[in-house]
Amino acid sequence: MTLLLRNEAETLELGAKLFRSMKQPLRFYLYGDLGSGKTTLVRGFLKAGGYCGAVKSPTFTLVEEYQFPEWRLVHLDLYRLADPKELEWIGIREYFEGQCVSFIEWPDRGDGFLPQPDLSVRLSHHGEGRIAVLEPRGLAGHELVKELS
Ligand SMILES: Nc1ncnc2c1ncn2[C@@H]1O[C@H](COP(=O)(O)OP(=O)(O)O)[C@@H](O)[C@H]1O
Numbered sequence: 424m425t426l427l428l429r430n431e432a433e434t435l436e437l438g439a440k441l442f443r444s445m446k447q448p449l450r451f452y453l454y455g456d457l458g459s460g461k462t463t464l465v466r467g468f469l470k471a472g473g474y475c476g477a478v479k480s481p482t483f484t485l486v487e488e489y490q491f492p493e494w495r496l497v498h499l500d501l502y503r504l505a506d507p508k509e510l511e512w513i514g515i516r517e518y519f520e521g522q523c524v525s526f527i528e529w530p531d532r533g534d535g536f537l538p539q540p541d542l543s544v545r546l547s548h549h550g551e552g553r554i555a556v557l558e559p560r561g562l563a564g565h566e567l568v569k570e571l572s
């Protein structure tokens with residue numbers, strides 16, 4: 424599924440749609456250059472989920488967590504990860520336990536140490552806007568894309 428996102432508001436809206444269409448906690452891999460809108464997408468998702476605070480990019484902290492009454496969101500940005508083994512050292516597996524929605528920026532850098540995604544989103548620059556390519560990686564991901572279209 425390919426979508427044109429003409430401005431920031433449309434990236435936020437795609438994030439909100441992902442939230443509204445989701446029937447169970449899913450795992451998202453986010454691909455795309457610096458500044459392609461990956462963190463913006465997570466912001467839209469969190470806002471739709473009822474989070475009102477600031478959404479920091481986990482570029483330096485590696486991970487940011489958001490606790491909701493019934494679920495949790497884990498936002499990872501692996502851009503600065505030097506060695507995927509570091510994920511083991513920070514106890515990465517525990518981050519994904521329970522009712523956890525996760526968004527992982529630069530998943531390639533954690534290769535071999537991350538659980539598989541349900542959906543991957545590839546963002547790229549397109550004129551002033553962005554293109555998003557959504558690719559399901561399993562049943563739950565397929566259902567989400569069907570719901571979106
Ligand atoms: N569809 C869009 N069109 C134009 N600008 C966008 C769009 N989506 C996001 N942006 C802008 O791109 C910039 C970088 O976004 P960010 O989400 O931090 O990128 P990334 O996490 O991929 O590095 C932000 O200034 C944001 O407002």
Ligand SMILES: [Mg+2]
Pocket residue numbers: 461462480500528
């Ligand atoms: Mg980012």
